Amino acid sequence: SQKIEQNSEALNIQEGKTATLTCNYTNYSPAYLQWYRQDPGRGPVFLLLIRENEKEKRKERLKVTFDTTLKQSLFHITASQPADSATYLCALDTYGGSQGNLIFGKGTKLSVKP
Amino acid sequence: GAVVSQHPSRVICKSGTSVKIECRSLDFQATTMFWYRQFPKQSLMLMATSNEGSKATYEQGVEKDKFLINHASLTLSTLTVTSAHPEDSSFYICSAHGLAGDWSTDTQYFGPGTRLTVL
Numbered sequence: 001s002q003k004i005e006q007n008s009e010a011l012n013i014q015e016g017k018t019a020t021l022t023c024n025y026t027n028y029s030p031a032y033l034q035w036y037r038q039d040p041g042r043g044p045v046f047l048l049l050i051r052e053n054e055k056e057k058r059k060e061r062l063k064v065t066f067d068t069t070l071k072q073s074l075f076h077i078t079a080s081q082p083a084d085s086a087t088y089l090c091a092l093d094t095y096g097g098s099q100g101n102l103i104f105g106k107g108t109k110l111s112v113k114p
Numbered sequence: 115g116a117v118v119s120q121h122p123s124r125v126i127c128k129s130g131t132s133v134k135i136e137c138r139s140l141d142f143q144a145t146t147m148f149w150y151r152q153f154p155k156q157s158l159m160l161m162a163t164s165n166e167g168s169k170a171t172y173e174q175g176v177e178k179d180k181f182l183i184n185h186a187s188l189t190l191s192t193l194t195v196t197s198a199h200p201e202d203s204s205f206y207i208c209s210a211h212g213l214a215g216d217w218s219t220d221t222q223y224f225g226p227g228t229r230l231t232v233l
Contacts, residue, residue, distance in 0.1 A: 004157075034221060043120075043207045043224035044158070089157070100146055100211050100222060104157040 002028040006105040021075040023090035030092035038087045080112045120225035134194045135228045137208030143188035144210035152205040198232045
């Protein structure tokens with residue numbers, strides 16, 4: 001069955017450092033992969049989408065890489081701030097991109113200490 | 115940006131009662147809406163896909179007679195948890211997608227979620 005894993009349940013870093021979160025998947029070749037931010041008691045907020053033919057995508061302090069050979073995506077937050085503290089979810093499409101169904105990882109809870 | 119609302123944000127009910135949760139796309143027409151459930155420290159689990167004017171498609175293991183979904187208009191979908199039991203207590207989240215066709219160029223917009231507690 002399709003499986004998506006976010007290696008760290010929690011990640012603690014110091015303000016100003018780069019946070020790197022990992023998402024691995026098995027038994028599937030997604031057409032795209034997405035990263036979301038979720039704050040406690042709230043719905044996820046979309047951050048970035050990267051397609052299977054893209055290696056890297058950036059948005060302000062965020063960077064996502066997608067290695068379809070390793071079946072892995074890395075999510076980086078540079079110059080991290082306490083306001084970046086949240087749970088970050090990766091999600092990948094099912095059905096080869098022909099529908100919008102997503103499967104989500106459990107998330108990594110990031111804590112940025114001042 | 116696209117905004118999706120959910121109502122109510124929290125609901126507490128007695129076992130055996132039914133609860134209706136509304137999901138609205140406020141500034142766009144949503145051809146497809148998704149309903150998810152999230153237990154503490156768990157990932158979002160897709161329950162069903164709802165297309166306007168047609169029957170919802172349920173994921174394996176989700177009882178369609180227990181979780182009734184109605185997508186009567188392009189801006190509103192409802193989820194009714196019938197005869198709720200304590201094990202149905204969870205965080206229910208909807209999402210809406212307004213773009214028909216290329217899923218890889220657009221994303222889902224999520225509502226803020228509804229916390230259901232069944233006593």
